[in-house]
Amino acid sequence: MTQLATPPAVRPATPQPARRPRRTHRSAYLFIAPVGLGLLVFYLYPAVSTFALSFTEWGPFGGHTFTGLDNYAAVFQLETFWTALGNTLLYMVIGLLTLPIAILFAVLLNREGLRGVAVYRTLFFIPFITLPVASGLVWKWLYNGDFGLLNQVLQVFGIPGTYWVSNPDTALFAIGVVQVWSQVGYYLVIFIAGIKAVPKEYWEAAEIDGANAWQRFWRITLPMLSPTIFFCTVINVIATLQIFDLVYVMSASATANPAFSASQSIVSLFYEKAFVEADKGTATALAFLLMLLIGALTFVQFRLQRRWVHYV
C-alpha cells in the first residue's frame, strides 16, 4: 500500500512519462475504492435497479412482472401524488428562506469586534447536527395544541393558537419552519467562510468612496458571495425536495392525523406505498419521478446562474 502511494518524484525518472499517470491512477483508484464501492453498491446499483423495477408489477414478497408504463400511469392518476407534489414544492419554497436568513446571520457574525463568535456559530450549528427525528419530536411537543409551549406563549399575548401539526391549514408551514430552523446553521457556516474569502480591500475602498453599510452589503458582499449562494441554493433545493423524516415524525406518525394529506411529501408518499401498502411498483415509479424532478430543477438552476452569479 505504502509502496503504491510513494510519490513518483522520488523514483528514478522513467524514460516513458506517458506510463506514469497510469500507475498513479491505479493507486488513486485504490484510495477512492472505499467510497466508490459504497456508492456503487448502495447508490448506483439501487438507482439503476429502481429504474428497471419501476416498469414492473412488484409483489409484496418479490416476483416481478413487466407492465411497461403502468406504474407511471398509476402515479399520475393518484390524487395523493398531485397533493404531495404541491406540498413538496411548497416545502422547497419555504426551505429557500433558509438562505437569506443564513446570510443575514453570517453578516452579523462577521462584524468586527463581535465577542463569542464561536459560541454563536456552535449554537446555530447544533440544530443541524441534531437528528431530525429528535428535533421533530421536540418540536411536536412545542407545537402541541393543548399543552405545547408555543400556544402558552401565544396565550400571554392573547393570540389564539391551534393544533399546529394536526391542523391541515398549518401543518405544512409548521414543519417547514422546523426544516428552516434545522438547516440555517449549515448554510451559515458556508456563508461565513464565503464572506471571509472576500478581499477586505473592496470594502475599504468602498468606504473611502462614501458607501454606507447597506450599499457595501448590496454592491460588494452579495455579488462576491453569489457563487456560494448558487451552491447553497442547489444543495438546499435537492435536500428539501427529499424531505421525509420531519414529516414522518411530526404529522404522519400519529395514525389519524387529519393533516396527514395536507403535509405529505413525495418521499413520505413513497414510504406509504412501498412499506405500508406493499405496492413497490408504484413506489419505484414515484422515486424515479422525484429524481427526474430534482434533475430538472438543478438543470434549470445551472442555466439561470449565468445571469446572476459573478465569478471573480
Next chain:
Amino acid sequence: MTPRPPGVRRRTLLRSLAAVPLAAGVAGCSASSGPAFLPGGGRARLGYGMWDKDQVPAMQEVIDEFRREHPDVEVTIQLTPFTTYWSRLQTAIVGGGAPDVFWMNAPNIAMYARHGTLLPLSDRLRRDGVTLAEHPQNLVELYRYAGEQFGVPKDFDTISLFYNRELFDRARVPYPDENWTWQDVLDAAAEIRDPASSVFGFSAALDRQRDLYPAIFQNGGWVLRDGRSGFADEATIGGLRHLTGAIDRDLAPNAMANADTRSRELFQGGKLAMYNGLPNDSNDPYADPAVRARTGVTVLPRGVRRGTVIHGLANVVNARTPYPDAAYELVKFMAGRLAGEIQGRSGTILPSYAGTQQAFLDAKPEFRMQSFIDQVPDATAYPASVNTMTWERMQLQILGPSWVGPGGRPIEVSARLLAHDMDVVLAKEAAV
C-alpha cells in the same frame, strides 16, 4: 409428548426441506416419517418473532415450558417494534432471514397466506386432533384463508368502556353500566364537559378498532362483505355520525386534538371521562395507583344493538423454516391451555383459550375485566381482506376531514368517497 425418534436420518430433513415450497405436501410427508424436527439427533433452532415488549416475559415463560417437553428445540425471541415489524418481516421473508414462527394479525394474514409465505396447518392439526374449539370461533376463522388454517390464535381482544369515576362524581352523573345506550353517553358527556378545565365527556377518536368499528357494528352497519365496502351503507354512516355528531357538539375532542394528544393519554391525565379501550389499555391506568382508584371498566353502550369488534393475534409458521415440525409443535403448544394460563397470569394480554382467562381477571381485581369476555357473543370479527393495509390507510385520510368539528366535510360525503376508493382496491385484489 412425541418421543425422540431413533432412526431419523439426514434424508428426512432433506425431504422435509424439499417439501416446504409444495405447501400441501408437507404434512403428509412428515406424518409418514414421524416427528422430523430432530434430524440426526441435532437441535432445532427456532426464532420467534413478536412486537410487544410487555409480553416478552410471558412468552419467554411459555417457551421455557415448551422446552421442558422439547429440550432439543431452542427458541429465541426476536423483538421488533410494531412500527417497523411488517416492513422488516416482508423484507426478511424475501431475503430468507425471517423468524420460523411469528405473530400475525388480521389485516395481514390474507396477504401472507395468498403469497405462500406461511406453512398451512390444517392437515397437521387434523392429524393431532386439534380442533381449536376452545378459541372464539370467529377468531379462528380470521386466520383461515381459502379453506386452509394458517394461524393458531394466542390471545384476543374486544373493546370495553373505561370511565373516570371522579369526573362522573363531580358532575353528579351515575356510572355507566350494561344498560347504557348511546343517548346515555351523550347526555353524560354533556353534563361532564367542562371547557374551562378542558375536560371532555368521551372520545370519538378516528381510531378504527376502538371507535369506528364498534360504532358501526352497534348501528347494524358493516365494513366489508363479499368483496364490497360497507361505508356507503346508511347504517354504517349512521354509526360514524354518532361519533362526528359528538365532535360537532363539542362533547368529544376532534381529530386534531386527538392527533396531538391521544385519548388514552387524556384519560390517564384525567381530562377525559369515557373512552373505548383494548384489554391492554388497562395496563397504564392500573400501573398508577391514583388512576387505578378512579378508573372503572364496563361493557360498551348499545346503539341499535350491542356490538364490538373482536381481534386477536395468531402464531404462524414461516413456509421456509428448516424445521417445520418443530415450529408447528411450538405453535400448537402456544394454542394450548398452559400457554393460555401463563399469558393470562402475566396480566398483559387476554388469552384466547377458553377457561384460561381467570388469571387475567384476577391480575386486575379492581377493574371489571370480565367486560371484555362478556362481549364476545356480540362481537363482530375484525374486517380484513388481502390488501387491508391499503384501505385502512384510506379510512384515516378520507374520513379525516369529517373529524375536525363544525364546518368539516359532512360524514356521508366522506363515507361514500371512502366506499368508492375502497371498492377499487377490493376489485383489484379480486382480479388477481
